[in-house]
Amino acid sequence: MDFKLMRILQIIDSLDAGGAERMAVSYANALAEEIEFSGLIATRKEGPLQKQINQSVSYLFLNKKKQLDRKAFCKLRSYVKKNRVSHLHAHSTSFFLAFLLKLTLPSLRIIWHDHYGNNEFLADRPHFILKLSAFFFNGIIAVNQNLKNWSETRLKAKNVVYFSNFPSEEVNIGVHTILNGIEGKRIISLANLRPQKNHFLLLKVAKKLKQSHSDWSFHLVGKDFEDHYSREIKEKIDEYELHGNVFLYGSRDDVSNILNQADIAILTSKSEGLPVTLLEYGQNRMAVVVTDVGENHSIVKHRINGMLVPSMNGELFYESLIECIENVELRLSFGEKLSETISKNFSKKIIIKNYLNWLQAS
DSSP states (O other), X not given: OOGGGOEEEEEEEEOSSSHHHHHHHHXXXXXXXXXXXEEEEEEEEOOGGGGGSOTTSXXXXXXXXXXXXXXXXXXXXXXXXXXXXXXXEEEGGGHHHHHHHHHHOTTSXXXXXXXXXXXXXGGGOOOHHHHHHHTTOSEEEESSHHHHHHHHHHSOOSSEEEOOOOOOOOOSOOOOOOOOSOTTOEEEEEOOSOGGGOHHHHHHHHHHHHHHOTTOEEEEESOOOOSHHHHHHHHHHHHTTOTTTEEEEEOOXXXXXXXXXOSEEEEOOSOOSSOHHHHHHHHTTOEEEEESOTTHHHHOOBTTXXXXXXXXXXXXXXXXXXXXXXXXHHHHHHHHHHHHHHHHHSOHHHHHHHHHHHHHHO
């Protein structure tokens, strides 16, 4: 099939501002410029990313209420048939709905995109249902090499490819977030409040930095799930007396505007795939200090285009942060070089070209 004639539908559980969700929207938007039909379906929940869907993308919300929702399934099947979808690109846990659809539409080609974030704990990953479904997939995309290896060994999948994420482009976004703190002395962390993001390491570093550089502040942007982890973070902010140094903003969509107000960008994760956040840091020429987890090392080369710190090492993270704080020229150099790395190796144009060629050959 000529890839220009492909009719590809992205399917994702929600449009919350997470990495997998942003990539589903990014693929849909990018493909709208390249192929005959590009669609996007959110199955369970809409969210802030809905505003970033390009007008040329066909969008549908299923409003799926339960695991086996007959009404939502029929709505999906009707949409796929009406729009003559050739490829269904299922992101993360939406694979099961795609698998069910394949049973009723055998000619539909199913691609599963594995964004699994607990990359350091793959041995504990549940996979019984996934292994049964994988037999019906025409191909699997992994966001890092570990996930590729896992699909090949645990799922016994044949057509598995590693494609890196690429930076998302903001559309239909206003400039409305104004960061607290002193201009020129802000540290940003774009990460939803999930345990794998390890905000406790960030808070330990913030406590230490308050003693040495009290005029610097941390700005945590990401969805607050208002769960036990979130409550523990807020309790630690109280315990460490960090209310004037650490600020929580929740989920925001004006990422570039936020990054333009910050001076250093960090990720303290104990597990990652290939974080879209890190690509966005690079795209915005940010000096970064990040933990060496997932594919972070494939982007950040230590002391060349940023600081790469062993996971859970608060002392070394603090020291690396101090070096960036006290050396403006180093920060500027890191930002420029990281931007070059992203442009050269993780651009939308390169990834989409490789993706379409792979689909054509699959």
